Amino acid sequence: MKVVLPGGTGQVGGVLRRALTAAGHEVTVLSRRPTRAGDVEWDGRTQGPWAKELDGCDVVVNLAGRSVSCRYTPANLRAMMDSRVDSARAVGEAIAGAARPPALWLQMSTATIYAHSYDTAHDEASGVIGGTEPGVPAYWAYSVRIAREWERAQEEADTPDTRKVALRAAMVMSPDRGGVFDVLSRMVRLGLGGPVAGGRQYMSWIHDRDFVRAVEFLTAREDLTGPVNLAAPQPLPQRDFMRVLRRARRVPVGLPATRAMAELGAFALRSDTELLLKSRRVVPGRLLDAGFSFAHERWETAARDLVGR
Numbered sequence: 001m002k003v004v005l006p007g008g009t010g011q012v013g014g015v016l017r018r019a020l021t022a023a024g025h026e027v028t029v030l031s032r033r034p035t036r037a038g039d040v041e042w043d044g045r046t047q048g049p050w051a052k053e054l055d056g057c058d059v060v061v062n063l064a065g066r067s068v069s070c071r072y073t074p075a076n077l078r079a080m081m082d083s084r085v086d087s088a089r090a091v092g093e094a095i096a097g098a099a100r101p102p103a104l105w106l107q108m109s110t111a112t113i114y115a116h117s118y119d120t121a122h123d124e125a126s127g128v129i130g131g132t133e134p135g136v137p138a139y140w141a142y143s144v145r146i147a148r149e150w151e152r153a154q155e156e157a158d159t160p161d162t163r164k165v166a167l168r169a170a171m172v173m174s175p176d177r178g179g180v181f182d183v184l185s186r187m188v189r190l191g192l193g194g195p196v197a198g199g200r201q202y203m204s205w206i207h208d209r210d211f212v213r214a215v216e217f218l219t220a221r222e223d224l225t226g227p228v229n230l231a232a233p234q235p236l237p238q239r240d241f242m243r244v245l246r247r248a249r250r251v252p253v254g255l256p257a258t259r260a261m262a263e264l265g266a267f268a269l270r271s272d273t274e275l276l277l278k279s280r281r282v283v284p285g286r287l288l289d290a291g292f293s294f295a296h297e298r299w300e301t302a303a304r305d306l307v308g309r
């Protein structure tokens, strides 16, 4: 297969590029600043010579978007929105203009689209889309809006010959430097891997190999379209998630942090506490219904595997 990865230079792109190349597929990455041989330049907004990479390819997985690990200033929020919507539109236009459009367009979305929730696990059928939850910071609604507009850009693209799936992915756990697992592991090693703000908030996650396997599964299953949750079936509260990671890393202590301490830490790391404090309880209803089996259902075995690698 020929697979094109717009925005494939980041953490998830690295995971996919490695796995798909090892499986014998031809992978082309679109980047605003290509540094590797074979990568193709695009600007993530306008049509250009890059569009011919999509003509005749089999699958596009659009991963482009400004990193969400930043201070949520008005300018950064705007960039998070525009980079996602504009790149999805550009991919849609390129597919619409292709003489031989790809069979499948997988568009990255996010599990953050669902409401902050402790008690209810969200699947695609009955899950509640966020944005109107009481008692959470008002600006959290903007992340949900980004996700909705991102998915809308794919839905509205006029690409009748291309199957479209939106990947509502939870945190993708891979050992890559700078990825979320790397950051959490470093906190654990520093003794800071304890509960944050009580740690009741759920962490949804997916092991990188299951992420790749889900992409392969969705490629093969021509009957599946629309939003699909890519999350392990057993999300867990942040305090338990970190306890398991501490055990896997053999670090006995993890200092608890209050919400105020989390605010300070996020400020120091130029990040935002929504990433730590929003309760993401998301389950893979459609994947399980379709017969997908996870290699890593439980965080215990996934964490051991990731630490070992």
Ligand SMILES: NC(=O)c1ccc[n+]([C@@H]2O[C@H](COP(=O)([O-])OP(=O)(O)OC[C@H]3O[C@@H](n4cnc5c(N)ncnc54)[C@H](OP(=O)(O)O)[C@@H]3O)[C@@H](O)[C@H]2O)c1
Binding pocket: 007, 008, 009, 010, 011, 012, 013, 014, 030, 031, 032, 033, 034, 043, 044, 063, 064, 065, 066, 067, 068, 079, 083, 087, 108, 109, 110, 111, 169, 170, 171, 172, 173, 180
């Ligand atoms: N990592 C996760 O656990 C996770 C979970 C759920 C959803 N997601 C979403 O999945 C996508 C990929 O995740 P990732 O962790 O691989 O992200 P990442 O490491 O931040 O990589 C995303 C890529 O997007 C490109 N990009 C950045 N700003 C852009 C802009 N203004 N316009 C166009 N392209 C831009 C960059 O490529 P160039 O600089 O080479 O152009 C970058 O390498 C992201 O949209 C992310 O929000 C990630």
